Amino acid sequence: MKGALEVRAITKRFGALTAVDAVSFTVAPGEIMGFIGPNGAGKTTTMRICSTLELPDSGDVRVDGISVTEHPREARARIGFMPDSYGAYANTTIHEYLDFFARAYGIRGDARRSVLERVIEFTSLGDLREKHIDALSKGMKQRLCLAKTLLHDPAVLILDEPAAGLDPRARVELRELVKALAGMGKSILISSHILTELAEMCTTVTVIERGTVRGSGSVESIARGVSGIQRIYARSIAGAERLERALLELPFVKNAHIEREGVAFDFEGDEAAAASLLATLAGAGLGLCEFAPKTVDLEDVFLSLTEGRLQ
Amino acid sequence: MNAPATTGVRLEDRVNPILVKEVRQALRGKYFRVLFWITLLVGTLIGVGIVSAIDEISFVETGRVFFMAIFGVLSAAVHCFVPFSAFLATSAEWDENTYDLLIISNLRPRQIVQGKLLSALIQALLYYSAFGPFLVFAFLLNGIDLGSVGVILAGSVATSVALTFVGIAASSLATNKVMRVVLMALFGAGLIAAWGMSMGLAAGITFEPQVLSSIEGQVAFVAYLTVAVVVALLAQSIALGRFAHEEENRSTPLRVMSTVLVLFASAWGAWLVQQFGDSESIFACHSGAAALLFFPWLISSTEPEELGRRASAVGPKGTLATLLSAPFLPGGGRAATLCFLQALLAVVTSQIALGFTASRALRLDNSVLAVAALYAYLLAYTVLPAGVAAYFVQRRSARVLLRILMVVAIPVGIVIPAMLSMFFGSGPGSALSHPLNPFSTLYDIQFGAPSPFTYAVLGLALLLALLVNAPRVFAGLREVLRARASRVQQAEDAPRA
Ligand SMILES: Nc1ncnc2c1ncn2[C@@H]1O[C@H](COP(=O)(O)OP(=O)(O)OP(=O)(O)O)[C@@H](O)[C@H]1O
Ligand SMILES: [Mg+2]
Numbered sequence: 159m160k161g162a163l164e165v166r167a168i169t170k171r172f173g174a175l176t177a178v179d180a181v182s183f184t185v186a187p188g189e190i191m192g193f194i195g196p197n198g199a200g201k202t203t204t205m206r207i208c209s210t211l212e213l214p215d216s217g218d219v220r221v222d223g224i225s226v227t228e229h230p231r232e233a234r235a236r237i238g239f240m241p242d243s244y245g246a247y248a249n250t251t252i253h254e255y256l257d258f259f260a261r262a263y264g265i266r267g268d269a270r271r272s273v274l275e276r277v278i279e280f281t282s283l284g285d286l287r288e289k290h291i292d293a294l295s296k297g298m299k300q301r302l303c304l305a306k307t308l309l310h311d312p313a314v315l316i317l318d319e320p321a322a323g324l325d326p327r328a329r330v331e332l333r334e335l336v337k338a339l340a341g342m343g344k345s346i347l348i349s350s351h352i353l354t355e356l357a358e359m360c361t362t363v364t365v366i367e368r369g370t371v372r373g374s375g376s377v378e379s380i381a382r383g384v385s386g387i388q389r390i391y392a393r394s395i396a397g398a399e400r401l402e403r404a405l406l407e408l409p410f411v412k413n414a415h416i417e418r419e420g421v422a423f424d425f426e427g428d429e430a431a432a433a434s435l436l437a438t439l440a441g442a443g444l445g446l447c448e449f450a451p452k453t454v455d456l457e458d459v460f461l462s463l464t465e466g467r468l469q
Numbered sequence: 470m471n472a473p474a475t476t477g478v479r480l481e482d483r484v485n486p487i488l489v490k491e492v493r494q495a496l497r498g499k500y501f502r503v504l505f506w507i508t509l510l511v512g513t514l515i516g517v518g519i520v521s522a523i524d525e526i527s528f529v530e531t532g533r534v535f536f537m538a539i540f541g542v543l544s545a546a547v548h549c550f551v552p553f554s555a556f557l558a559t560s561a562e563w564d565e566n567t568y569d570l571l572i573i574s575n576l577r578p579r580q581i582v583q584g585k586l587l588s589a590l591i592q593a594l595l596y597y598s599a600f601g602p603f604l605v606f607a608f609l610l611n612g613i614d615l616g617s618v619g620v621i622l623a624g625s626v627a628t629s630v631a632l633t634f635v636g637i638a639a640s641s642l643a644t645n646k647v648m649r650v651v652l653m654a655l656f657g658a659g660l661i662a663a664w665g666m667s668m669g670l671a672a673g674i675t676f677e678p679q680v681l682s683s684i685e686g687q688v689a690f691v692a693y694l695t696v697a698v699v700v701a702l703l704a705q706s707i708a709l710g711r712f713a714h715e716e717e718n719r720s721t722p723l724r725v726m727s728t729v730l731v732l733f734a735s736a737w738g739a740w741l742v743q744q745f746g747d748s749e750s751i752f753a754c755h756s757g758a759a760a761l762l763f764f765p766w767l768i769s770s771t772e773p774e775e776l777g778r779r780a781s782a783v784g785p786k787g788t789l790a791t792l793l794s795a796p797f798l799p800g801g802g803r804a805a806t807l808c809f810l811q812a813l814l815a816v817v818t819s820q821i822a823l824g825f826t827a828s829r830a831l832r833l834d835n836s837v838l839a840v841a842a843l844y845a846y847l848l849a850y851t852v853l854p855a856g857v858a859a860y861f862v863q864r865r866s867a868r869v870l871l872r873i874l875m876v877v878a879i880p881v882g883i884v885i886p887a888m889l890s891m892f893f894g895s896g897p898g899s900a901l902s903h904p905l906n907p908f909s910t911l912y913d914i915q916f917g918a919p920s921p922f923t924y925a926v927l928g929l930a931l932l933l934a935l936l937v938n939a940p941r942v943f944a945g946l947r948e949v950l951r952a953r954a955s956r957v958q959q960a961e962d963a964p965r966a
Contacts, residue, residue, distance in 0.1 A: 173863070209573055248565075262576045306570070
């Protein structure tokens with residue numbers, strides 16, 4: 159697909175350990191996909207494969223329609239990868255650092271000068287351009303690394319934990335930068351451990367654990383897809399205890415418990431079952447005054463999909 | 470930034486980006502600045518010291534002594550500091566995690582290595598030009614002629630380039646920090662030895678300039694330059710391999726180079742035999758070649774066995790061509806195959822060189838026997854331990870350690886039996902003469918007769934090397950054939966898809 163990142167059944171083993179096991183997903187242009195999973199889940203490995211830094215044992219990744227295994231050089235020109243630990247050169251200023259990588263990407267003459275101006279402005283590094291990079295704070299370094307990643311105007315951005323170590327303001331700024339990039343039609347894959355932050359900027363997420371994808375899609379759709387479970391919150395005039403007792407006798411209801419004045423529970427039935435559940439409750443004389451699906455957040459999805467076992 | 474002329478812009482764009490970055494970093498860094506001024510200061514002090522002692526040294530000698538003293542300081546700079554800074558600049562790419570960034574920036578390994586080399590050479594050039602006035606002064610003091618100065622400087626530039634390449638190659642060998650510190654120590658020791666050697670050679674030429682007018686002296690000088698070039702080329706292909714991405718075929722260029730080196734040694738030996746009629750030349754040439762081949766053999770025979778996805782994807786169509794190309798493809802087993810073939814090639818071409826050029830009967834000359842023994846030792850010290858280790862070593866850091874141990878094994882193999890025999894009472898005079906010592910055995914073959922025991926040990930080592938490596942040699946060939954079969958299969962499937 160034009161401009162997209164398509165990951166097709168990639169598998170990577172390190173000795174006996176299968177770090178990435180038949181992982182597939184697609185990030186479309188303009189989409190920001192959050193890539194979440196516990197430590198050692200295989201996020202970095204997957205991203206390194208997408209960036210041609212690691213070769214998968216099987217499977218393939220296409221960037222803007224180009225295979226990273228067959229045409230790594232062409233693919234690299236279309237990928238911007240921001241590694242989790244990036245390198246700084248000693249005795250080099252921000253401007254020189256960016257100038258070096260622009261040269262490395264083969265950007266020449268006036269084009270290079272204007273590209274440098276553009277990324278420096280985009281990442282608000284203008285006032286720091288003559289500063290030595292050894293002397294930069296973590297947040298400035300992350301910006302610099304993002305600026306470096308954007309030099310060759312890649313169609314696909316792969317950002318490995320870009321928000322790690324940033325203060326709240328810098329995070330908000332990073333989020334705005336990423337959204338702006340998606341607005342330009344770039345496909346963005348971004349990994350992070352800070353779920354609230356991903357929830358605010360990502361259009362879709364992929365959850366990975368121990369090398370396998372546990373769910374992929376919009377937050378709501380995977381929450382529903384976990385096992386057809388829906389979380390519902392209900393409240394009645396008759397009181398929470400009576401409602402809870404009544405609920406526990408009904409089919410498809412699980413994990414009911416009192417929350418504030420009402421009851422929250424998991425419901426495993428389909429829509430028809432939900433309709434009959436509502437009818438039963440309404441007819442039970444409990445004085446039902448609230449019955450609504452509870453909004454799930456990314457944290458719920460993450461915790462229900464992963465087992466919390468480290469690899 | 471002011472706007473330079475258009476040609477300037479174009480030129481500036483063509484410059485290797487690594488070179489720009491490296492020069493910037495080097496000239497700004499403490500390492501270069503401090504050492505540069507210290508070297509210059511020491512040179513000046515020594516120069517002034519010698520000039521003020523001018524009455525006590527005979528007139529002709531003054532120029533020579535002055536030249537040697539200055540050259541000694543210059544040599545420390547261009548033969549030690551510069552290659553060492555290239556080593557450090559290369560390790561920085563691993564230490565600072567920038568290697569991945571270089572790879573995804575689509576920089577080619579050749580650009581990376583060339584950039585590092587040129588930046589080191591610019592530093593060397595700064596040293597040479599800073600010392601230029603001193604050398605001119607030495608010439609004005611009399612006692613040293615321009616020819617000698619030219620030869621010494623040419624040799625010194627060649628040495629500096631070769632050592633810089635070796636520095637880049639050595640530091641590219643280990644991505645692990647601890648291993649690199651070990652390599653750094655070894656390389657540093659080597660540089661100090663090289664410094665001593667270059668001073669010795671320069672002193673030889675300075676104090677006896679007539680050696681350069683003899684044909685032997687000239688051949689020796691050309692031989693020296695040749696060795697420097699070959700060392701530089703070998704080190705370059707090692708470094709290029711290391712800087713290529715892990716999944717690329719990093720091994721083939723080095724293997725082709727080492728094969729060319731074997732042929733080159735025989736060809737040069739043949740020419741020398743024809744010129745001087747001395748069959749020992751062929752052995753001398755192969756001694757040099759074998760000393761250099763040690764490193765490519767060591768590195769390639771300890772490679773992981775897998776062919777790799779990218780190397781599997783390309784190759785010849787025919788079965789025979791596939792088998793012939795196999796020894797040149799990555800993998801330790803295939804490297805072992807190539808080492809055996811190169812040893813055979815060396816012996817056969819040496820015999821041919823003697824047989825044809827010196828118009829001798831085709832009988833095994835002592836020199837050819839010595840060449841055979843030479844390569845048998847090389848196999849015994851590289852392919853044999855590599856074959857044994859192939860059964861155990863899997864991890865990358867273990868592989869680097871293995872390579873270091875194999876280098877250390879040679880002095881150990883020579884010294885330990887000698888110490889044992891001294892301990893158990895045979896006289897110290899003969900202690901170093903034992904079958905594990907290639908030097909004593911090769912000397913014996915040339916000028917005496919080694920004991921049957923020596924031949925037995927050498928034969929046994931060769932047999933063991935063959936046996937130990939046989940499984941991976943066959944596995945390596947099978948893997949290449951399988952890769953070819955799947956390529957052919959894919960090509961058949963492709964039009965249908
Ligand atoms: N080069 C390697 N050699 C051996 N094992 C590796 C290598 N790289 C990664 N692994 C292993 O693969 C697994 C996945 O690692 P990866 O770095 O992809 O996880 P991650 O999801 O990025 O974790 P984190 O959240 O901590 O960054 C881990 O168990 C790790 O130990
Ligand atoms: Mg990671």
